[in-house]
Amino acid sequence: MFDIRIICDEVDTPEITKTLAETFILRAIRQLPTRNSHKIRLYVAADQRPQPLTPHNAYALAPSIVSEIGWTANAAASRQFxxxxxxxxxxxxxxxxxxxxxxxGDQGIQSDAAEVAADAARRLIDLDRATGYDSDPRSYVRNAYADWRRHQ
Structure with a gap:
């Protein structure tokens, strides 16, 4: 985590905050007047937004697709009503x-697999109450999966 201090005109505050939110994960924003009260001081606590992993790196330690399909099917079938x-x-x-x-996608197959994958990614994002992945929910899955595998 790091802190950012910005001195700006009050009318610029919403645009600056929006731009910061697109670049960083914002934790807290404090807004105070400057000593001469002509400008605003913004104090922003932020984290660097993780860069999306390449699919190859995200799934480097993953079992085969067939094995994972079997695991998810078995887990779903074994749950109680x-x-x-x-x-x-x-x-x-x-x-x-x-x-x-x-x-x-790599094989040029026309299917709804990307849409189904994005829907599943959104379900995980909702479950984790994560934000900031509206434009690419599948990148959230890649980061979460790589992190989970590293801790297995």
Whole structure:
């Protein structure tokens, strides 16, 4: 985490805040007048936004697609009626669907795999209450999966 201090005109504050939010993960913003009260001081606590991993790096330690399909099917079939599936299930499901969509894209196969993978990614994003991945939900899955595999 790091801190940013900006001195600007009050009318520029919304645009500056918007631009910062597109570049960083904002934790807190404090707004105070300057000593002469003609400008505004913004104090922003922020984190660097993680760069999306390449699919190859994200899934380097992943089991085969067939194995992951088997795992997700088995996990879904073994749950009791009414039991909610946990984060690991949704993460692995979203990751395997992303991998299938990548294969389809690489091979020029026309399918709805990318749309299905994005829907699964949004489900994981909602579960994690993550923000900032509206434009590319599948990159969230790649980062989350790589992080999860590193800690296995």
């Amino acid at each position: 009414g039991q909610q599936m946990g984060r690991e299930f949704w993460l692995r499901k979203a990751a395997v669907l992303d991998r299938i969509a990548l294969v389809d």
